[in-house]
Amino acid sequence: xxxxxxxxxxxxxxxxxxxxxxxxxxxxxxxxxxxxxxxxxxxxxxxxxxxxxxxxxxxxxxxxxxxxxxxxxxxxxxxxxxxxxxxxxxxxxxxxxxxxxxxxxxxxxxxxxxxxxxxxxxxxxxxxxxxxxxxxxxxxxxxxxxxxxxxxxxxxxxxxxxxxxxxxxxxxxxxxxxxxxxxxxxxxxxxxxxxxxxxxxxxxxxxxxxxxxxxxxxxxxxxxxxxxxxxxxxxxxxxxxxxxxxxxxxxxxxxxxxxxxxxxxxxxxxxxxxxxxxxxxxxxxxxxxxxxxxxxxxxxxxxxxxxxxxxxxxxxxxxxxxxxxxxxxxxxxxxxxxxxxxxxxxxxxxxxxxxxxxxxxxxxxxxxxxxxxxxxxxxxxxxxxxxxxxxxxxxxxxxxxxxxxxxxxxxxxxxxxxxxxxxxxxxxxxxxxxxxxx
Amino acid sequence: xxxxxxxxxxxxxxxxxxxxxxxxxxxxxxxxxxxxxxxxxxxxxxxxxxxxxxxxxxxxxxxxxxxxxxxxxxxxxxxxxxxxxxxxxxxxxxxxxxxxxxxxxxxxxxxxxxxxxxxxxxxxxxxxxxxxxxxxxxxxxxxxxxxxxxxxxxxxxxxxxxxxxxxxxxxxxxxxxxxxxxxxxxxxxxxxxxxxxxxxxxxxxxxxxxxxxxxxxxxxxxxxxxxxxxxxxxxxxxxxxxxxxxxxxxxxxxxxxxxxxxxxxxxxxxxxxxxxxxxxxxxxxxxxxxxxxxxxxxxxxxxxxxxxxxxxxxxxxxxxxxxxxxxxxxxxxxxxxxxxxxxxxxxxxxxxxxxxxxxxxxxxxxxxxxxxxxxxxxxxxxxxxxxxxxxxxxxxxxxxxxxxxxxxxxxxxxxxxxxxxxxxxxxxxxxxxxxxxxxxxxxxxxxxxxxxxxxxxxxxxxxxxxxxxxxxxxxxxxxxxxxxxxxxxxxxxxxxxxxxxxxxx
Numbered sequence: 021x022x023x024x025x026x027x028x029x030x031x032x033x034x035x036x037x038x039x040x041x042x043x044x045x046x047x048x049x050x051x052x053x054x055x056x057x058x059x060x061x062x063x064x065x066x067x068x069x070x071x072x073x074x075x076x077x078x079x080x081x082x083x084x085x086x087x088x089x090x091x092x093x094x095x096x097x098x099x100x101x102x103x104x105x106x107x108x109x110x111x112x113x114x115x116x117x118x119x120x121x122x123x124x125x126x127x128x129x130x131x132x133x134x135x136x137x138x139x140x141x142x143x144x145x146x147x148x149x150x151x152x153x154x155x156x157x158x159x160x161x162x163x164x165x166x167x168x169x170x171x172x173x174x175x176x177x178x179x180x181x182x183x184x185x186x187x188x189x190x191x192x193x194x195x196x197x198x199x200x201x202x203x204x205x206x207x208x209x210x211x212x213x214x215x216x217x218x219x220x221x222x223x224x225x226x227x228x229x230x231x232x233x234x235x236x237x238x239x240x241x242x243x244x245x246x247x248x249x250x251x252x253x254x255x256x257x258x259x260x261x262x263x264x265x266x267x268x269x270x271x272x273x274x275x276x277x278x279x280x281x282x283x284x285x286x287x288x289x290x291x292x293x294x295x296x297x298x299x300x301x302x303x304x305x306x307x308x309x310x311x312x313x314x315x316x317x318x319x320x321x322x323x324x325x326x327x328x329x330x331x332x333x334x335x336x337x338x339x340x341x342x343x344x345x346x347x348x349x350x351x352x353x354x355x356x357x358x359x360x361x362x363x364x365x366x367x368x369x370x371x372x373x374x375x376x377x378x379x380x381x382x383x384x385x386x387x388x389x390x391x392x393x394x395x396x397x398x399x400x401x402x403x404x405x406x407x408x409x410x411x412x413x414x415x416x417x418x419x420x421x422x423x424x425x426x427x428x429x430x431x432x433x434x435x436x437x438x439x440x441x442x443x444x445x446x447x448x449x450x451x452x453x454x455x456x457x458x
Numbered sequence: 459x460x461x462x463x464x465x466x467x468x469x470x471x472x473x474x475x476x477x478x479x480x481x482x483x484x485x486x487x488x489x490x491x492x493x494x495x496x497x498x499x500x501x502x503x504x505x506x507x508x509x510x511x512x513x514x515x516x517x518x519x520x521x522x523x524x525x526x527x528x529x530x531x532x533x534x535x536x537x538x539x540x541x542x543x544x545x546x547x548x549x550x551x552x553x554x555x556x557x558x559x560x561x562x563x564x565x566x567x568x569x570x571x572x573x574x575x576x577x578x579x580x581x582x583x584x585x586x587x588x589x590x591x592x593x594x595x596x597x598x599x600x601x602x603x604x605x606x607x608x609x610x611x612x613x614x615x616x617x618x619x620x621x622x623x624x625x626x627x628x629x630x631x632x633x634x635x636x637x638x639x640x641x642x643x644x645x646x647x648x649x650x651x652x653x654x655x656x657x658x659x660x661x662x663x664x665x666x667x668x669x670x671x672x673x674x675x676x677x678x679x680x681x682x683x684x685x686x687x688x689x690x691x692x693x694x695x696x697x698x699x700x701x702x703x704x705x706x707x708x709x710x711x712x713x714x715x716x717x718x719x720x721x722x723x724x725x726x727x728x729x730x731x732x733x734x735x736x737x738x739x740x741x742x743x744x745x746x747x748x749x750x751x752x753x754x755x756x757x758x759x760x761x762x763x764x765x766x767x768x769x770x771x772x773x774x775x776x777x778x779x780x781x782x783x784x785x786x787x788x789x790x791x792x793x794x795x796x797x798x799x800x801x802x803x804x805x806x807x808x809x810x811x812x813x814x815x816x817x818x819x820x821x822x823x824x825x826x827x828x829x830x831x832x833x834x835x836x837x838x839x840x841x842x843x844x845x846x847x848x849x850x851x852x853x854x855x856x857x858x859x860x861x862x863x864x865x866x867x868x869x870x871x872x873x874x875x876x877x878x879x880x881x882x883x884x885x886x887x888x889x890x891x892x893x894x895x896x897x898x899x900x901x902x903x904x905x906x907x908x909x910x911x912x913x914x915x916x917x918x919x920x921x922x923x924x925x926x927x928x929x930x931x932x933x934x935x936x937x938x939x940x941x942x943x944x945x946x947x948x949x950x951x952x953x954x955x956x957x958x959x960x961x962x963x
Binding site: 023024025026027028030035037038039040041042043044045046083084085086087088089090091092093094095096097098099100101102103104106107108109110111112113114136137138139 | 477480481502503504505506507508511513514517518526527528529530531532534535536538539542562565622626630633634635636637638786787788789790791794797863864865866867868869870871872873875876877878879880881882883886887891894895897898904905906908929930931932933934935936937938940941944
């Protein structure tokens with residue numbers, strides 16, 4: 021009795037259970053590293069989470085599999101292969117790190133190091149970071165998709181255009197062919213030529229030398245002929261990279277980060293805002309193939325800046341919030357048509373605004389921006405001591421009061437107050453929990 | 459042979475394999491393996507798997523039916539990273555010591571490789587599993603798949619019932635003591651699967667039937683509850699006898715005598731030690747097992763070629779792979795990582811054949827029993843059946859091979875500032891090198907000798923372990939302390955590990 025069984029169609033990822041147990045085991049460490057990597061990252065384009073996963077190195081403490089085995093020291097013998105010139109009684113210096121053990125001890129528990137590196141897939145990374153949060157139904161339904169044509173590598177071919185020539189493969193083939201067909205090398209040709217030249221220089225040649233000369237010349241001719249026949253690079257050797265076009269379904273999102281950078285926004289406030297923006301951006305990268313990010317800062321006037329300037333440059337001036345909203349509108353009109361882009365707005369401020377500008381803000385939001393946005397979040401950063409404000413959502417300054425009216429009118433507008441980093445995750449979670457159940 | 463070469467057509471031509479071709483190749487291999495080499499094998503079950511499935515199997519110590527544990531996930535993460543970055547290839551096959559003998563072949567293999575792999579695993583390893591005395595005496599090839607399925611389900615059920623953390627804690631601790639979970643010299647009679655299941659059901663039923671109150675009254679009223687728990691007023695020697703002390707199998711001891719474990723926890727310890735015991739023969743026969751399989755595939759592919767059943771191209775491909783496998787880098791080569799069991803095993807098998815067929819004077823002197831024996835197949839089969847690495851090397855490593863490998867012994871005495879070359883491949887050194895090399899494969903020597911020496915359940919309940927220190931080689935301390943923590947968890951009370959110097963070994 022014997023048989024063959026084709027198991028290839030069996031469900032994949034059999035070790036998924038093991039991996040989940042492993043991630044669960046190391047969860048605390050992984051979470052810490054993920055959080056740290058988030059902090060160190062810039063929000064900006066593409067860098068946040070690589071497509072093919074994030075390499076994570078965690079301390080292997082807690083992941084060790086201890087065993088009882090012999091440590092170094094003591095008196096022992098090793099039998100090794102490949103003696104060259106040792107004779108009995110020779111001594112050699114003790115190699116550093118106890119070599120000669122043939123790796124036996126080191127492999128006992130698999131890891132010699134204190135660190136364990138592995139790759140978290142992008143999904144696992146975001147999963148751990150967001151710990152179960154989901155894109156709300158509201159947003160998912162309204163995503164906008166477009167299709168573009170991209171190209172994808174598709175192996176090697178023997179025909180193609182010179183710009184796609186794969187040099188490494190071509191040269192490898194050429195070398196193999198030259199070895200197989202025993203193409204004489206340039207060096208051997210030169211040597212022969214030198215010998216012939218030497219003989220030819222002689223004024224008088226003995227008959228034997230004549231004969232040698234004739235032989236050499238014949239040989240040289242042979243070599244030359246063979247070199248001509250067996251070319252250095254033959255059309256047979258050529259290999260070209262090929263690319264095939266591929267349809268790529270794209271869903272694109274743009275995140276507008278709006279922040280008040282007037283004097284009242286200090287390091288602490290900016291740091292909190294940065295965390296919020298970062299989370300939002302990472303979170304959206306999960307739902308969309310392509311996300312862009314636009315930074316708009318404002319004092320009494322607004323401007324679009326790069327990330328570095330956004331968070332770290334200092335600016336003085338008054339505070340007119342509506343300028344930022346107008347700027348955002350302007351940029352959308354210019355670059356991000358709402359029928360191609362999913363637009364998200366996130367605004368951070370300390371809640372101060374000039375005169376009755378807040379009413380204007382409300383108008384711009386409800387009439388112009390919100391109809392175009394998938395979601396708009398407003399985060400007010402308050403003093404750590406302002407417990408009263410945190411507890412009471414009704415209390416607040418002009419801007420807060422006006423935004424409350426906006427919230428009542430629009431479901432996809434959210435607002436929260438934060439005072440410390442610990443608040444960021446919870447409010448973020450609150451924002452993105454599905455609002456409509458059933 | 460010569461005529462066959464011209465009349466037969468090759469089994470296959472080209473790299474692609476199909477199931478029909480695999481069948482044909484398998485039949486041709488079988489004819490040679492059974493008819494010519496006289497192998498005796500379990501029925502084969504050959505499964506084709508993808509690279510990812512191979513990685514899965516890799517991380518679970520080669521057993522796809524293994525229960526789930528985070529450490530396998532960790533190994534998978536590491537193997538996967540190495541594989542994806544191209545720093546480590548995958549094995550062409552994995553073979554399981556079971557009846558029928560299951561071998562897993564990678565789908566990426568070319569037809570030539572599938573042929574090689576079948577000869578290697580489905581016949582070489584298979585014959586070794588079925589005939590070697592260690593496997594015959596210590597493993598249960600008929601029952602292993604059932605037992606694996608049972609243990610996987612059991613552990614999954616425990617996780618559901620008692621939570622991941624509780625199960626993980628026990629498994630971690632049990633894994634830490636896995637090498638101390640085997641009987642080296644003898645074992646209690648083995649219960650069958652049915653008996654095992656019945657025993658476990660009995661245990662569980664008993665546990666369910668007992669409330670905390672029952673246990674309390676049992677103990678206070680002096681009712682006989684379990685013979686293990688009853689060691690009233692026993693003196694030291696009586697107690698040791700009752701508990702089978704000294705006991706080398708620490709997991710077995712804990713399973714039977716730990717005062718704090720629940721029945722399901724004991725069952726998990728049992729599963730871990732059963733699997734450790736199952737793998738124990740493999741650990742002792744790496745050189746022989748691989749040597750046997752490599753010799754068999756080498757012989758078979760050459761025979762296939764001689765019969766004109768494989769093309770020259772296929773032979774070249776197989777030989778290329780074969781040469782890679784049996785490469786032995788020298789000690790000062792950056793690739794050196796110990797003696798390659800494939801290289802040593804294959805060389806020794808070939809050498810035995812040589813000694814039978816073309817013995818030199820030296821061989822006649824060293825191996826009077828086999829030198830010139832006309833039946834080299836029988837000699838090899840006998841060696842495969844009746845030895846393990848240590849005894850095999852001690853018996854069969856010839857001066858010829860010692861010279862070929864240029865073996866030398868390096869003595870590393872911590873009291874000396876330098877390493878000393880104590881033996882080289884000359885007349886004076888052959889015996890010593892052979893002995894030293896054999897010792898390197900003696901698990902009783904390379905694994906620490908640790909035994910449970912005493913446990914006074916009526917007294918302070920300290921578990922006393924003794925490590926017999928040979929040649930002044932102590933345990934690696936950091937790991938030792940970690941393992942002791944695990945041990946304390948399983949025992950529930952204090953644990954002491956004493957190092958006692960052993961006499962000269």
